[in-house]
Amino acid sequence: MLIQGQASSPRTAETVLQAHWRHLDRRQSGIKGLLLGATILSCGSVLAILGFLSYFALPIFSEGHLAEILSWEWRPFQGKFGILPMAVGSLSLAVTAMGVAYPLGLGICGFAHGLGPRCLKGPLMGLINFMTSIPTVIYGFVSVIFLVPLVRGAFPESTGYSWLTAALTLSLMILPTIVLLVHAQLQQVDARVRLASAALGFSPAQTLLWVMRPLAFRGLWAAAVLGFSRALGDTIIALMVAGNAPQVPNSLLDSIRTLTSHIALVVATDSTSQAYQSIFASGLILFGVSIAVNLTLRRLQSRAALPATGRHD
Amino acid sequence: MIKKITYLAQACSWLAVLTTVGMILLFLGFLGVRGFDTINPTLFFGNTPPWGAIIGRLPVWHGIWPACVGTVALVLLSSLLAIPLGLASGIYLAHYASGAWKRWFSLAVEVLAGIPSIVMGLFGFALILSLRKTVAPQANTCLLLSAGCLALLVLPYLILMTQTALEALPDELRQAGLSLGFTPWQNMVHVLLPVAGRGILSGVILAVGRAAEDTAVILLTGVVANSGLPSGILDKYEALPFHIFFLAAEARSDAELAQGFGAALILLILTAALFLGAYYLKSTFTKTWDQKNLSI
Secondary structure (H helix, E strand, O other): OHHHHHHHOOOHHHHHHHHHHHHHHHHHHHHHHHHHHHHHHHHHHHHHHHHHHHHHHHHHHHOOOOOOOOOEEEEEHHHOOOOHHHHHHHHHHHHHHHHHHHHHHHHHHHHHHHOOOHHHHHHHHHHHHHHHHOHHHHHHHHHHHHHHHHHHHHHOOOOOOOOHHHHHHHEEEEEOOOOOOOHHHHHHHHHHHHHHHHHOOHHHHHHHHHHHHHHHHHHHHHHHHHHHHHHHHHHHHHHHOOOOOOOOOOOOOEEEEHHHHHHHHHHHHOOOOOHHHHHHHHHHHHHHHHHHHHHHHHHHHHHHOOOOOOOOO | HHHHHHHHHHHHHHHHHHHHHHHHHHHHHHHHHHHHOOOOOOHHHOOOHHHHHOOOOOOOOOHHHHHHHHHHHHHHHHHHHHHHHHHHHHHHHHOOOOHHHHHHHHHHHHHHHOHHHHHHHHHHHHHHHHHHHHOOOOOOOOOOHHHHHHHHHHHHHHHHHHHHHHHHHOHHHHHHHHHHOHHHEEEEEHHHHHHEEEEEEEHHHHHHHHHHHHOOHHHHHEEOOOOOOOOOOOEOOHHHHHHHHHHHHHOOOHHHHHHHHHHHHHHHHHHHHHHHHHHHHHHHHHHHHHHHHHOO
16 A cells, blocks of 8 residues: 555655655744844844944034043033043053952962962862852942941041052952963963973973963963953942042042943933033943954954953953 | 072962952951841841732832842843843854854954943943934833843853853764754754753853842943832832942941941842852853863
8 A cells, every 4th residue: 555655656755755844944944044133133232332322422523522522621510521531540440450450360370270289279269260259339338348448547648439449449350350261271271281291390380380371371461451351341349439539640549530430420410411422432432442352352362262261251 | 590480489379369368258258247147137128017018018118128129120121131132142153153154243242241331331321312312202211221231231141151052062962963853953952952051051040140230230221229119110120239339328327337238248149149050050061061171
C-alpha cells in the first residue's frame, strides 16, 4: 500500500515536503526578522540619545550662545552661563580619584598575582568583586556622615564638602573596575608565560615584575582609561560630597562642581532656557568623552584581545 | 638590586591591600553598626499599623515602605522593558549577525554601556520636554519614564551577558542539534538557551541590581521625596536610593538620620544578595562551559 502510494504519486510527497520546508523557512526568517528588529531598536537608542541631546543643544549654535556657554562664570541671575568651571571640576576630580585608585589597584593586582601569599588571593578578589555591588549612593551617604566631619575636623577652614572628600570616596568606587580589568589581563598573560618563566627559575614575584608587567601593558592602559571614564561619569558622589560651588578650585579643600552634578542641580532648580542649554551642552560633552573612551578601548582591545569581564562594571 | 625592587614591590602591594581592605571594612562596619539597630518594623512603616500599610489602605508617613515599593515597581517595570529586548538582541548578535553589521551593532552596544547614567536621565528629561512641546502638553516625569531610561541603562549588560554566554558554548553543541534536524530556532530554544540559561540569568540578576541602585537616572526622571505609594505608572514615586540621597542632605533629626542608615543597609543587603546570586550562577556556568577562560 505504502509502496504503491509512493510509486503512484512521487511528486506529491516531494511537494509536501517542499511546502513544509518553505513553511519552516518562512518561520525562520520571521524569527530572524524579529530578532533583528530588537537589535536595531537597542542599538538605535544610542542614535536617539545623541539626536535628542543635539537637538536641545542646537540653539547654542543657532542663537550664538556658544561663547557664553564656554566661559568661566556661572551666574544664572546675571545672565552668565559658563560651564568651563564644571568641566575643570570634572577633570580634576577624575584625575585625583584615579591618582588614588590606580596605584592601589595595581598594588592589589600585584598582590593577587605573585607578590602576596597565594592563599589570600581568593578572599581578596572576592572582596573586590563584592565591591562592584555596593550602590554608589551608599558610598556617598557614608562619606557625608563619616568622611566629611573628619575632613572638617582636620582642616577647620574647610566645610568638609570638598574636592578632597569627593576624590577619596570616588576612588573607592572606581577601584574594582581597575582591579578587575588588570586582573583579567594578568590572568591571560599568566597562562602563557607561567611555565616558561618558572622553568627559568623566576619566583612568582619576579615573574610578575619582569615578565608579566611588560606583557600586560595594554591592560594597564585600558584600566586607566576605563577607570577615568567611570570617575568622570559618576554623578551621585560628586553631587553629595563635593560641595557644588561653580568655581575653579585652588586647593584640594575647595568646593567643586562637576558637569554631571551640574546637570542634576540645574534640572532640580527650575531655570531659564539658557540654563537648560548649558546642561545639554554638558550632556553632549560627557557623551563625546564616553565615545572617545570606547574607541580607545577598542583599539587597545583589538590588539591585545582583552576579555570582556569587568568592562564597565 | 633586583631583590631590593622585589621586596619594595611586595611591601607596596601589602600596603595597597591593607589600605583598601581597611577602608572597606571601616566603611561597611560603620554602616552595619549604625544601621543594624534601626532595622525593625518602625523603620518600614513608621507609626502606621504594618498590615494596613502593606495592603495600601493606610498611608505611611515616617517609614521607608513607599520607597521600597517604588524601587520594586521601578525594577519590575524596567525589567519588563529591558529583558525581552536584551535577550533578543543578544541572541541575534551571538548567532545571526555577521560581518560589518555585527561590528557596528557591537560598537553601538559598547557605546550604550559607556554612557554615564546622568546622560541617560537627561535623555528622559529631554524626551518629556519635547513631548510637552508637541503632542502632550501635560506630560510630566513619571515612573514609566524612569523605568524606560533605566531599561536603556541596563540593556547593554543584558545583551553582552546573553551574547557571551551563548558564544561560550562549544560549537559541537550547536552542530549536534542542527544535524539532528532541528531548525536553527528550535535548536536555540530547546538546546542552546537551556544550557546557557545560568549565564544569561546571572546577567539578568546583575542588571536588576544595577536598576535597583541607580540614583542619577531617577533623579532627573520623576522620583520625589514624599509621594506615598505610586498610584500608577504615570505618577511620581519614591525610591530607596533617592531616599538615602535625600536624607544625607536633608536629615533634620537623629531619627531621620537613623532612618537613612536603615535604608542604606536595606539597599546594601538587597544588592549584595542579588550580586551573590549572580556570582554563584556565573561561576557554575563558567566551570561547566568556559574552560579556556578558567583561572588556573
